[in-house]
Amino acid sequence: xxxxxxxxxxxxxxxxxxxxxxxxxxxxxxxxxxxxxxxxxxxxxxxxxxxxxxxxxxxxxxxxxxxxxxxxxxxxxxxxxxxxxxxxxxxxxxxxxxxxxxxxxxxxxxxxxxxxxxxxxxxxxxxxxxxxxxxxxxxxxxxxxxxxxxxxxxxxxxxxxxxxxxxxxxxxxxxxxxxxxxxxxxxxxxxxxxxxxxxxxxxxxxxxxxxxxxxxxxxxxxxxxxxxxxxxxxxxxxxxxxxxxxxxxxxxxxxxxxxxxxxxxxxxxxxxxxxxxxxxxxxxxxxxxxxxxxxxxxxxxxxxxxxxxxxxxxxxxxxxxxxxxxxxxxxxxxxxxxxxxxxxxxxxxxxxxxxxxxxxxxxxxxxxxxxxxxxxxxxxxxxxxxxxxxxxxxxxxxxxxxxxxxxxxxxxx
Amino acid sequence: xxxxxxxxxxxxxxxxxxxxxxxxxxxxxxxxxxxxxxxxxxxxxxxxxxxxxxxxxxxxxxxxxxxxxxxxxxxxxxxxxxxxxxxxxxxxxxxxxxxxxxxxxxxxxxxxxxxxxxxxxxxxxxxxxxxxxxxxxxxxxxxxxxxxxxxxxxxxxxxxxxxxxxxxxxxxxxxxxxxxxxxxxxxxxxxxxxxxxxxxxxxxxxxxxxxxxxxxxxxxxxxxxxxxxxxxxxxxxxxxxxxxxxxxxxxxxxxxxxxxxxxxxxxxxxxxxxxxxxxxxxxxxxxxxxxxxxxxxxxxxxxxxxxxxxxxxxxxxxxxxxxxxxxxxxxxxxxxxxxxxxxxxxxxxxxxxxxxxxxxxxxxxxxxxxxxxxxxxxxxxxxxxxxxxxxxxxxxxxxxxxxxxxxxxxxxx
Numbered sequence: 001x002x003x004x005x006x007x008x009x010x011x012x013x014x015x016x017x018x019x020x021x022x023x024x025x026x027x028x029x030x031x032x033x034x035x036x037x038x039x040x041x042x043x044x045x046x047x048x049x050x051x052x053x054x055x056x057x058x059x060x061x062x063x064x065x066x067x068x069x070x071x072x073x074x075x076x077x078x079x080x081x082x083x084x085x086x087x088x089x090x091x092x093x094x095x096x097x098x099x100x101x102x103x104x105x106x107x108x109x110x111x112x113x114x115x116x117x118x119x120x121x122x123x124x125x126x127x128x129x130x131x132x133x134x135x136x137x138x139x140x141x142x143x144x145x146x147x148x149x150x151x152x153x154x155x156x157x158x159x160x161x162x163x164x165x166x167x168x169x170x171x172x173x174x175x176x177x178x179x180x181x182x183x184x185x186x187x188x189x190x191x192x193x194x195x196x197x198x199x200x201x202x203x204x205x206x207x208x209x210x211x212x213x214x215x216x217x218x219x220x221x222x223x224x225x226x227x228x229x230x231x232x233x234x235x236x237x238x239x240x241x242x243x244x245x246x247x248x249x250x251x252x253x254x255x256x257x258x259x260x261x262x263x264x265x266x267x268x269x270x271x272x273x274x275x276x277x278x279x280x281x282x283x284x285x286x287x288x289x290x291x292x293x294x295x296x297x298x299x300x301x302x303x304x305x306x307x308x309x310x311x312x313x314x315x316x317x318x319x320x321x322x323x324x325x326x327x328x329x330x331x332x333x334x335x336x337x338x339x340x341x342x343x344x345x346x347x348x349x350x351x352x353x354x355x356x357x358x359x360x361x362x363x364x365x366x367x368x369x370x371x372x373x374x375x376x377x378x379x380x381x382x383x384x385x386x387x388x389x390x391x392x393x394x395x396x397x398x399x400x401x402x403x404x405x406x407x408x409x410x411x412x413x
Numbered sequence: 414x415x416x417x418x419x420x421x422x423x424x425x426x427x428x429x430x431x432x433x434x435x436x437x438x439x440x441x442x443x444x445x446x447x448x449x450x451x452x453x454x455x456x457x458x459x460x461x462x463x464x465x466x467x468x469x470x471x472x473x474x475x476x477x478x479x480x481x482x483x484x485x486x487x488x489x490x491x492x493x494x495x496x497x498x499x500x501x502x503x504x505x506x507x508x509x510x511x512x513x514x515x516x517x518x519x520x521x522x523x524x525x526x527x528x529x530x531x532x533x534x535x536x537x538x539x540x541x542x543x544x545x546x547x548x549x550x551x552x553x554x555x556x557x558x559x560x561x562x563x564x565x566x567x568x569x570x571x572x573x574x575x576x577x578x579x580x581x582x583x584x585x586x587x588x589x590x591x592x593x594x595x596x597x598x599x600x601x602x603x604x605x606x607x608x609x610x611x612x613x614x615x616x617x618x619x620x621x622x623x624x625x626x627x628x629x630x631x632x633x634x635x636x637x638x639x640x641x642x643x644x645x646x647x648x649x650x651x652x653x654x655x656x657x658x659x660x661x662x663x664x665x666x667x668x669x670x671x672x673x674x675x676x677x678x679x680x681x682x683x684x685x686x687x688x689x690x691x692x693x694x695x696x697x698x699x700x701x702x703x704x705x706x707x708x709x710x711x712x713x714x715x716x717x718x719x720x721x722x723x724x725x726x727x728x729x730x731x732x733x734x735x736x737x738x739x740x741x742x743x744x745x746x747x748x749x750x751x752x753x754x755x756x757x758x759x760x761x762x763x764x765x766x767x768x769x770x771x772x773x774x775x776x777x778x779x780x781x782x783x784x785x786x787x788x789x790x791x792x793x794x795x796x797x798x799x800x801x802x803x804x805x806x807x808x809x810x811x812x813x814x815x816x817x818x819x820x821x822x823x824x825x826x
Contacts, residue, residue: 290742
């Protein structure tokens, strides 16, 4: 029904081949097979080429592999396993690895970005102007860039660099569990603005300098919509129903929403909440206190979204969807931010010391997000409206003690 | 300001002296001291009299107590400790225990019910017609009575038997942690209907037979409001602001709402969700799966409230308040229902067997609520609209396996 009149099918490329990218390829390739009217059978995965040896414990190891180096893309294409980033999971044979990012994406109408944060800009720069002008993207990388001047969603960074529409996927999702087909849920936000189907294909790409930070309240997608190219009518429409068919599996339940900003913010701000929950748990205050901090944290996430993305953010994205409440729960049960914050309190050390000893000096996502968000809130004069986020920042800075959290977040009414 | 013109003060009685009742007396008595314009200094606690011996390990033990029996009310009044139900916690000296329930309540304008479920009817029958006609009650007992014909909130059962208005308090609250002044939150629902201040004081009390189950959609409080007696104007008004002052402490943060049905339903339905989370965790499916089941469960709680208490239930009571999301989180982290359900799956036993071996045959609250809710949903022809609640019932009955949960709760759209 949805494909009535459609002659073409969507070609899908997964941009990224780490733990999460390879898992995404697996489930999207399974769905391509089940929906042959919507999607081309081959699902391409762009692989950052590496030479790897196959561990002897691997199921795909053969005696002649001993000491041999293999290209990771060849192993995926011949043995259907990413031995380095998703070992012991067999990939469907319609996942085809391609180490050339431009070639992997050039004819695809759907691009799924699953790259580490720091590679997104560089890869988008390589792709700009070399993809189909009506392609659509979904960003599966969590996090947002928060600076003093504003907030940039990953999806917007991708969309603006490539001049295409980009949605977002986020949820309580641990890649290795999904790869093993353990049940979980996710949230996909997809809501392209009305587009002018007569608009000419853009020549060239926006340069980096045109990608500005989004200022509070500004609704960039609608401002850009006239430049975006509509999907030709011989493709199946990318309705919520069809986008859901790309991701939904019996073990991976998808809920579609329209709130890209809410989904993106959830994935970033939950890490601040996880630090707060870790602090409180480290004090030995029990599950009541931890649940209270999580609840207050979810409501500050809502307030943040409403304050800075009033046009589009829905409360329910945070309070009812997998990317919100469920991801907060998972992150506060055993996530890295939670565990390190708890450890810091229990050992009487600073988070910075824990980062040094436990993470080889790598900064926790929650720590950097807490600093970025605080710096932004300061410029807005709004620290007081986000007492939990502000308390986490001040604990990290040594200005206040975790024991003060209840007092600091007590509503003054 | 709130007490302008008020000459009287509210006398408060705690009806109940178990773990939670004694904790409630402590915090209410602390607040009475801090708000001498609103509340009388003496806070009465009705104590079901027992003879107890003081353990030698107790802080209040003296050598002459060896082998001696003491009345529990006398120990509370002289040594300021409930050695049996809240050992090692010093109660404020303005908590006064009274073993006569009628005498304890007769002059009180605020009655706080903290009784085990099964004692509420009997105690209300003793009190009916012997309390101040304008008294207000708050019910801190969790749970609702769900029968095939309808749902009765505890607060409504109390209110109808005593012919007074009764609100509700519920949250992620473990009494012993609150007694130790560990931080937690709670939700208080309080929303008396407009009352006719000229209505005569009711003579006598409604008999048990007038207390019907509430049928879906029926709004009993408004039907009864004309019978309720307004608070005389020489008392401080019982506004949200003043009710909050009765419960809110630096370690016990109160949020006031108006949704009595939502607060009451949360406290009951969360136990079904905790069983589901325990089943999934017992399968070793990880935190993603557990968080997904919790999220789906919260939304079924909302749907249940909206279906049967459409007049008054707010989504946010479940998704944003301590009684909702926070209590679900706490119950699914370490509550008894969660632990027993998990244990059942891990050991390959039925919940009934676990109840026998671990709880001396006592039934879990989640189990009985799951059966009651299912029986009610069947009479409404609405099992299909609550797939998680229905799945839990069917797992308890052995009709389906926990592994089928994802399939059973998958939205059919």
